[in-house]
Amino acid sequence: MPFHKKAILLLGIVCIVAVAAFLILGRMGQESVQPLASAHAGVKDYQRARWDPLHFKPAIDSASDEQCLACHLEILENSVRPESKAGVKAANSLAWYQTLDTYEGEQGTFHWRHLKSAYSSQVMQMQCVTCHQGSDPRDRAVNPPDVNNTAHVLRKNTNPDICLMCHGKHANEIMGMEQSWPEIRDAMQNDCLICHSTIRTNRHQVNFLKPEAIEKLAAEKGGDVCYGCHGGRQWYRIGFPYPRHPWEGMAPEVPEWAKDRPTQSEARFLSGISSNVSGSKP
Numbered sequence: 001m002p003f004h005k006k007a008i009l010l011l012g013i014v015c016i017v018a019v020a021a022f023l024i025l026g027r028m029g030q031e032s033v034q035p036l037a038s039a040h041a042g043v044k045d046y047q048r049a050r051w052d053p054l055h056f057k058p059a060i061d062s063a064s065d066e067q068c069l070a071c072h073l074e075i076l077e078n079s080v081r082p083e084s085k086a087g088v089k090a091a092n093s094l095a096w097y098q099t100l101d102t103y104e105g106e107q108g109t110f111h112w113r114h115l116k117s118a119y120s121s122q123v124m125q126m127q128c129v130t131c132h133q134g135s136d137p138r139d140r141a142v143n144p145p146d147v148n149n150t151a152h153v154l155r156k157n158t159n160p161d162i163c164l165m166c167h168g169k170h171a172n173e174i175m176g177m178e179q180s181w182p183e184i185r186d187a188m189q190n191d192c193l194i195c196h197s198t199i200r201t202n203r204h205q206v207n208f209l210k211p212e213a214i215e216k217l218a219a220e221k222g223g224d225v226c227y228g229c230h231g232g233r234q235w236y237r238i239g240f241p242y243p244r245h246p247w248e249g250m251a252p253e254v255p256e257w258a259k260d261r262p263t264q265s266e267a268r269f270l271s272g273i274s275s276n277v278s279g280s281k282p
């Protein structure tokens with residue numbers, strides 16, 4: 001066979017192999033995203049799902065849990081390892097916050113603890129978008145770096161300020177208590193309502209909490225219910241600068257520490273609330 005014919009034949013074979021490989025790989029790729037695509041009609045592949053408009057403003061503001069879970073059901077179905085790779089059994093280790101009276105059951109995943117655990121579903125009703133305000137794969141870091149840009153949260157899927165609301169320090173100083181709550185708790189009969197049945201009574205009127213249930217449970221079970229979100233699971237050294245809603249019987253002068261405080265909860269936490277004036281007086 002003359003040389004140029006050999007070359008054409010070879011080229012032909014290469015083309016056929018390439019086309020076949022392309023088809024097979026394409027099909028494999030499709031199969032691997034099939035469950036995802038069928039769960040969410042209209043989304044065809046991983047990249048499109050990753051860049052789904054639901055991950056971005058403004059769509060994320062009104063996204064329902066069902067819409068997110070159509071693709072992310074794994075976050076509720078995953079469970080923690082019974083044993084770490086180093087051989088430490090979860091059942092044998094007890095974190096300090098697991099000793100709170102309200103803690104029940106075995107170690108669960110982070111999402112399960114906040115969305116599905118018996119206690120969390122009693123006192124709160126968080127949605128995906130309470131914590132997740134977007135997931136932009138391109139936008140993980142500000143470039144060039146800018147320390148003044150506090151709206152941007154470096155490499156985090158959620159803004160830690162949200163966590164701070166329930167995992168901050170117990171602000172005993174501004175409550176007129178010199179000692180920390182664990183030191184003074186017994187003298188106060190482990191009861192926050194000694195003071196808080198008349199102070200800052202207009203509280204918890206936000207769409208991710210269940211204000212009536214919180215008060216009811218605290219009246220039954222005592223201070224651990226309140227302390228659980230206000231110092232008992234403290235991941236931070238600081239406290240959250242809570243909005244200071246006016247309450248009945250409040251003194252007209254504003255204390256120094258409260259000068260910069262808002263008097264209303266963040267607007268996005270108010271949507272979907274039927275009344276924000278009743279307060280949650282016990």
Ligand code: HEC
Nearest residue numbers: 040043046049050052054060063067068071128132135157
């Ligand atoms: C059409 C399917 C789809 C929908 C709907 C969807 N996501 Fe995603 N999401 C993805 C895919 C795919 C990725 C990329 C995952 C990866 O690379 O591991 C992703 C990534 C994420 C990440 C980042 C994960 C990581 O490991 O960095 C978060 C957080 C997230 N989504 C939250 C949400 C929330 C909240 C909603 C609802 C508002 C939502 N998603 C709706 C498919 C979807």
Ligand code: HEC
Nearest residue numbers: 065068069072075114126127128130131132155156157158
């Ligand atoms: C209490 C706040 C909170 C709520 C509520 C919440 N998430 Fe998350 N989510 C987080 C945090 C924190 C991470 C880890 C972020 C990181 O690693 O930067 C995370 C991670 C994720 C990831 C990445 C994969 C993983 O498992 O780490 C996905 C996907 C996700 N969340 C989806 C959801 C969906 C869907 C919902 C609603 C059903 C939801 N989240 C509700 C705080 C929350």
Ligand code: HEC
Nearest residue numbers: 102103104107108109113117119120124131158162163166
């Ligand atoms: C609205 C209040 C609230 C917010 C906001 C909140 N948490 Fe929690 N968190 C709780 C409560 C209540 C529990 C205990 C739930 C239980 O005992 O079942 C808890 C438990 C935890 C635990 C222990 C989990 C376990 O399995 O033992 C961790 C870790 C945690 N939160 C981290 C975070 C982080 C990080 C964020 C922000 C992304 C966050 N939380 C936002 C109320 C909140």
Ligand code: HEC
Nearest residue numbers: 171174175188191192194195199223226227230240241242
């Ligand atoms: C001795 C009375 C007293 C007791 C007991 C008490 N508090 Fe307070 N608390 C106060 C006072 C006073 C303030 C500030 C009121 C104001 O805004 O002027 C306050 C403010 C707060 C604030 C708002 C902090 C801020 O930065 O805006 C929270 C949250 C709070 N208390 C939770 C609790 C919890 C939870 C307990 C029980 C573990 C508790 N308190 C026990 C008196 C008390």
Ligand code: HEC
Nearest residue numbers: 123124165192196200203218225226229242243244245265
């Ligand atoms: C599930 C978590 C959780 C529990 C339980 C809880 N809180 Fe709160 N508390 C919060 C969050 C979150 C806020 C801020 C809400 C907002 O943005 O208005 C808050 C706000 C407050 C404030 C500020 C009120 C204001 O002026 O807006 C006080 C005071 C307070 N809580 C006291 C208590 C007391 C007393 C109890 C027990 C009866 C209690 N908390 C139980 C999460 C909790």
